[in-house]
Each structure stands twice: as structure tokens, then as C-alpha cells.
Amino acid sequence: MTENHQAPPPPPPDSGDRGGAAPGRPPTVADVLALPVLTAGQPQVVTGVSGLDQPVRWVHITELTDPASFLKGGELVLTTGMPLPEEPAGVRRYVDELADIGAAALVIELVRRYHRPPDALVHACRARGLPLVTLAKDVNFLEVTQVVHALILGNQAEVMRRTQRVHEAFTALTLRxxxxxxxxxxxxxxxxxxxxxxxxxxxxxxxxxxxxxxxxxxxxxxxxxxxxxxxxxxxxxxxxxxxxxxxxxxxxxxxxxxxxxxxxxxxxxxxxxxxxxxxxxxxxxxxxxxxxxxxTPWERVAHRNVLRDLVEQRHLSPADAEARVAALGLPTRDSRFVAVLTDVPREDDTTKAEALLSDDLRTKGVQALTGLLGPARLGILLSLRPDQPWRPVVEQLGRTALGVTPGAAVSVGGATTDLPEVARSFREAIRVAEATEPGRPLPAGRSYHERSDIGLRSLLFALRADTRIQDYAERRLGRLVDHDTAHGTDLLTTLRHYLDAAGNKTVAARHGGLSRETVYQRLRTIERLLDCDLESGGQRTELHVALTALDVLRAR
Structure with a gap:
């Protein structure tokens, strides 16, 4: 029983007799059979359907009993069947030679000698996996060769053009x-x-x-x-x-x-x-x-890019983020993540700090991504075991950072077990960093700052660029500052001592090295200038906030 398969119908021609071969690749046997010049012969695939995707390098017309001696492989062999031997052994030898040389397919016209393919030919082609195609009607073999060769040469030229464009594109990339x-x-x-x-x-x-x-x-x-x-x-x-x-x-x-x-x-x-x-x-x-x-080592560049994408949430999905981070070797399953920022005093020290901190973490066996997030800011994403305390790790990291770049400020965000929440942890660390004044003493027993360190002064320092803070300080204290400037007095300091003493005039006098009577007189002047009642706890609080805001604004 033969495998009779009608050849696929030809696609609409795009130019002349071009078939369905994709631009830039050689046509396959299926592409050639779909050409109008061959579909006119009503082709049927008898054997070797799985070989129809083989590329056709050339077309060869033959009426010889040993055509393989003129082939190099990849040819579509066209024949009327006239040279086929009568005996099955000769037919097998004929097919074996074609298959051994790597012919793409054998196309036989069933018009002159045969009206159905010989059984010996079908069996031999099936045994060798050689596609055997029959043509029920007369076809002009010369026209077939012209069309197919034009298609092959056109594709070869397209390949050369595309290859040239590839070379030019990469040359341009290299030159820039x-x-x-x-x-x-x-x-x-x-x-x-x-x-x-x-x-x-x-x-x-x-x-x-x-x-x-x-x-x-x-x-x-x-x-x-x-x-x-x-x-x-x-x-x-x-x-x-x-x-x-x-x-x-x-x-x-x-x-x-x-x-x-x-x-x-x-x-x-x-x-x-x-x-x-x-x-x-x-x-x-x-x-x-x-x-x-x-x-710059590309591993470091990769860490920077991934960290920035995590901070700015530029991944298409949480799964994409996890796959990318894991592909850099950072554990993402059963892990706890902590975001750490290190701000260095001088931009010139940032790259050095990045390399040294990364090496130090790796030496200590701490899994982390380390990279630049800004001209003077390093981002570090720690990946810790769920049962591993993060404070000792961050403490050691802070001490290393201070040793590498004295004056560095280390800020930490909250821990999370969910990688998409890393952006939140970094935002918390950024808020802590924004609220940390340069040169501010570290908390006792710690080498880093965290969210619990943000008090009133820190909050106002973080908001110091907000014009509403500036306007508030000026409205509440501007007249007092102007009076001190115009008269050479120091009422602002007296107010500070009074507020720090929570309204205790005796303590304020002692802190200022003044007599109680002098303090009383100055406080009355302050009340007159600021139109306030210093006995009011609420107004004292407002003035204390304004004075703290003025301090951080002057600290700039």
C-alpha cells in the first residue's frame, strides 16, 4: 500500500513563480512542489513525507542509470522513468545511490513509460526514506529548473544581503x-x-x-x-x-x-x-x-540593572523578577529579603565601596546583590534564611562600610519574604536615608539607621525642601530672627532654652547663664514680637516645631 499524499496547494505567488520559501532560506521540497510550474503536473507524494522539509540546493534532470555520479547532495532529481532498470535489484541500487549522495527527492513523471510508480521503486524509496513524488501530467522539466534555480539564487542573494546587514549592524555597535x-x-x-x-x-x-x-x-x-x-x-x-x-x-x-x-x-x-x-x-x-x-565587570553591571528594576518596579510581572534575580544566583525561595542603602560622602568613593562591600559579603557567605543606585548611593539586597536574624548582618555591613568610606551612612528598610515587596523595603530605606543628617551620630551600639530612628528633627530634615516647612518656620519665627539681627540681641537662644526646659523658667535661666528676671523680661519681649502665649502648651509645641525646622534649614 503506497502513501499517496496530494502535494500542498501553492500559496498565492508574490512575484512570478516564487514559492513559499521564506526570504533568506533555501526552498524545501515542499516549497518546490508548491510552485505553479510543478502543481500543473498534479504531484503526489508517494513516500518520504517526513523529508519534505529538506532544503533543495539544485535541480537535476537525468535519464541516466547512474545519476548519483553527477550529484553533490541536496538536488531535486527529475526523471521520466525511462532509465529505470527492470529488475528490482537494479532499482534498489539506483535509489541507494541517490540516497547515499543525499538527494533531496526523486520526482518521476508518469506519462511516457509508467502510469503508476513501480512497486520496486516505491519499496526502495520507502526503505531509504527518500521522498518519491509522481507527476500525473506532462511537465516542462527545463522550465522547472529555470524557476527553481531562480528561486534558489534569489534566496542566496537575499542571504548575502541579510548577512551583510548583520555584519554592518554589529560593526556599527562596536564602533560606538x-x-x-x-x-x-x-x-x-x-x-x-x-x-x-x-x-x-x-x-x-x-x-x-x-x-x-x-x-x-x-x-x-x-x-x-x-x-x-x-x-x-x-x-x-x-x-x-x-x-x-x-x-x-x-x-x-x-x-x-x-x-x-x-x-x-x-x-x-x-x-x-x-x-x-x-x-x-x-x-x-x-x-x-x-x-x-x-x-566595569559585567556581573556588577547586571546587579546594578536588576536592583534598579526592582526598586523602580520595572519588571513585567513578579514571576519575571524572580526568574531574573534567581538567574543571577540569588536565592529567591524560602528567603527573607532586606534592603540596605549606603550613602558615601564623595562620589569618587562609590565604585570602590561597591566592589569592596560586594567582595566582603561574598567572603562572609552572605547572599546579596550590590549595585549603584545613584552617584553616591549603593543599594544592597540581602537574601537571608527565614530563621537568620538580619540585624547582625546589617550591623557587620555597616561597620565594613564605615571602614571602607568613613562618614558613610547606612540605612535599612523592613524585612520581607516576598520579592515583589523589595521595592517597599527600598522605599523605607530611602526615607530613612533622606531623614539622616550628614554627620549625625549613630544610635548607640549600631552602625546603621532604621525607620524607628526617625524623630521630629529627622522628619523635618527629610521635608526641608518642602516650601510649606520653610513658610511655617518663617511665619512663626521670622519676626524674632529679624529683631535679633537688627538689635544684636539673642532672643532666639533664650526661646530655645525655655522650650527645651518644657516652660521651666528657672531651668532656662540656668542653661542660658542668665538671671530669672532677665529671662522673664526676654520672654515677655518674645511674646510681644510673636503675638503668642508662652504659657500655652500647644503654642510652645508649635514654636518648638518651628525652631527645629529652622535648625534643619540652617544646617543645609
Whole structure:
């Protein structure tokens, strides 16, 4: 029983007799059979349906008994059947030679010698998996060769043009000093595949998804990557059929670029074409050059980018964020996260502090991401065991920061077990940092500041740029300050001593080194100038807030 399959109907022609081959790739047997010049012969696929996706390199017309001696592989062989031997052994030899040389398919016209394919031919082609196609009507073989060869040559020219565009694009990236993110993004856009840059310990430093989400691309990355053997050149590797290319640095392998197959879907091919190989080869080359001209270690750059995305909540989904963080080697399951900020006095010290703190945490076995969040600000995301106290870790981190950059201020946010809540933890740390005056003494027994340290003065310091705070201080105390300036008095200090003493005039006099009578006189003058009643607890509170606001505004 033969496998009779009508060839697929031809697609609408786009120009002349061009078939369904995608631009830039060789036509397959199925593409050629869909050409009008062949569909006119009513082709039927008798055997080898699974081989219809084989590329056709050329078309060969033959009436010889040994056509294989003139072939190089990949040819679509056209024959009227006239040279076929009568005996089955000769037919098997004929088919074996075609299959051994790698012919793409055998097309036989059933017009002159045969009206049905010989059983021996069908059995021999089926045994070797060689596609056998019959034509029920007369076809002009010369016209077939002209059309198919024009299609092949046109695709080859398109491949050359596309390859040239790939080379030009990566050359332009290299000349403008593009970083790894730019290079990987360009590779994904040109190929239509997800592209990942990883280092030697299988940490995904850059991921540019195309067709995948970050979650799908990076979930379980280290285990999947370790199952994909390295290759000395660009090649398909591993159980998921990744296309991989080594990336070098100063003559040694540094990591690799990975192109993931397209996700399954209708009409989607998961195989890689020659252009994909070219794109990934040029990607690896551009990354090698970028590694030479960008001195900052790319692991550090990756940490910075992920931290900024977490702080600014730029991930598409919580699952994407978790996959990206885990792909950098930070535990995300059964972990407790703590956000820490380190503000250094001089911007020039930030990069040094970033490197030293990162190395110190790694040496102590603390899992963390460390990266710049601003010109003089470092962000640190600690990933701790759920039962591990975070205060000793942050205390040690604060002491290290002070040792590296004296005058550094370390602020910490609240702990959370939910990675998406890390942004909230960083916001809390930012509020603490904003409320911490430069040079402010550390709390007793601590090397860091936390939210519970924010008192009235700290709150007003954080809000000092708000014009409402400035207006309030000026409305309540401006006349008193103007009087002191105009008359050379120091009533503001007397008011401070009185308020600090909670309205006790005797204590205020002692603190100011004045007699009680002098204090009484000055307080009456203050009441007159400010139109207030200093015996009122509420008004004293308002003045105390205004005086504290004035102090932090002057501290700027």
C-alpha cells in the first residue's frame, strides 16, 4: 500500500513563480512542489513525507542509470522513468545511490513509460526514506529548473544581503562602544529569538526576550545551562537545542552567548538557520570587544540593572523578577529579603565601596546583590534564611562600610519574604536615608539607621525642601530672627532654652547663664514680637516645631 499524499496547494505567488520559501532560506521540497510550474503536473507524494522539509540546493534532470555520479547532495532529481532498470535489484541500487549522495527527492513523471510508480521503486524509496513524488501530467522539466534555480539564487542573494546587514549592524555597535545590553538587544531583534549572556558559573547577566517572557526564558536557568555542554564554536547544544557561542576575554573563555529556540506554536520552526548562526557569532565577537573597552565587570553591571528594576518596579510581572534575580544566583525561595542603602560622602568613593562591600559579603557567605543606585548611593539586597536574624548582618555591613568610606551612612528598610515587596523595603530605606543628617551620630551600639530612628528633627530634615516647612518656620519665627539681627540681641537662644526646659523658667535661666528676671523680661519681649502665649502648651509645641525646622534649614 503506497502513501499517496496530494502535494500542498501553492500559496498565492508574490512575484512570478516564487514559492513559499521564506526570504533568506533555501526552498524545501515542499516549497518546490508548491510552485505553479510543478502543481500543473498534479504531484503526489508517494513516500518520504517526513523529508519534505529538506532544503533543495539544485535541480537535476537525468535519464541516466547512474545519476548519483553527477550529484553533490541536496538536488531535486527529475526523471521520466525511462532509465529505470527492470529488475528490482537494479532499482534498489539506483535509489541507494541517490540516497547515499543525499538527494533531496526523486520526482518521476508518469506519462511516457509508467502510469503508476513501480512497486520496486516505491519499496526502495520507502526503505531509504527518500521522498518519491509522481507527476500525473506532462511537465516542462527545463522550465522547472529555470524557476527553481531562480528561486534558489534569489534566496542566496537575499542571504548575502541579510548577512551583510548583520555584519554592518554589529560593526556599527562596536564602533560606538556599545555595552553588553545593546549588543544582546540587537541580536534578539535581528534574529527574532531570545538571547542570553551568561558567565562561566552559569549566571544569566543579560536577557533580551523575544517570543518568550523573562520567566519562561530564565526559570531554572543554572540547571538548564549546566545540562547544555559548552562548544568551541557556534553550535546547537543540549537537550533544549540551544544555539551557543563562546565569549572570550583576553584570550580566555569568559562566558557564552545563548540563543533560545522559538517557543512552540502554529507554523513556528524551532530550528536555527544560517543567519541565526551568523548573528550569534557576531554577537559573541562584539561582546568580546565590548568586554575589553568596558572596564566595569559585567556581573556588577547586571546587579546594578536588576536592583534598579526592582526598586523602580520595572519588571513585567513578579514571576519575571524572580526568574531574573534567581538567574543571577540569588536565592529567591524560602528567603527573607532586606534592603540596605549606603550613602558615601564623595562620589569618587562609590565604585570602590561597591566592589569592596560586594567582595566582603561574598567572603562572609552572605547572599546579596550590590549595585549603584545613584552617584553616591549603593543599594544592597540581602537574601537571608527565614530563621537568620538580619540585624547582625546589617550591623557587620555597616561597620565594613564605615571602614571602607568613613562618614558613610547606612540605612535599612523592613524585612520581607516576598520579592515583589523589595521595592517597599527600598522605599523605607530611602526615607530613612533622606531623614539622616550628614554627620549625625549613630544610635548607640549600631552602625546603621532604621525607620524607628526617625524623630521630629529627622522628619523635618527629610521635608526641608518642602516650601510649606520653610513658610511655617518663617511665619512663626521670622519676626524674632529679624529683631535679633537688627538689635544684636539673642532672643532666639533664650526661646530655645525655655522650650527645651518644657516652660521651666528657672531651668532656662540656668542653661542660658542668665538671671530669672532677665529671662522673664526676654520672654515677655518674645511674646510681644510673636503675638503668642508662652504659657500655652500647644503654642510652645508649635514654636518648638518651628525652631527645629529652622535648625534643619540652617544646617543645609
Amino acid at each position: 562602544g556599545a555595552g553588553p545590553e545593546d549588543v544582546v538587544r540587537a541580536a534578539a531583534e535581528m534574529s527574532g529569538h531570545t538571547v542570553v549572556l551568561e558567565n562561566l558559573v552559569h549566571q544569566a547577566l543579560v536577557c533580551e526576550p523575544s517570543g518568550h517572557t523573562v520567566e519562561v526564558a530564565l526559570t531554572g536557568w543554572e540547571q538548564r545551562s549546566r545540562a547544555t555542554p559548552p562548544a568551541d564554536r557556534t553550535a546547537v547544544s543540549g537537550p533544549e537545542s540551544w544555539l551557543v557561542a563562546p565569549v572570550e576575554y583576553q584570550g580566555e573563555r569568559w562566558g557564552r552567548a545563548v540563543m533560545l529556540p522559538a517557543p512552540p506554536g502554529p507554523g513556528v520552526t524551532r530550528s536555527f538557520g544560517p543567519e541565526d548562526v551568523t548573528v550569534l557569532e557576531r554577537t559573541a565577537m562584539a561582546l568580546t570587544i565590548a568586554r575589553l573597552i568596558h572596564p
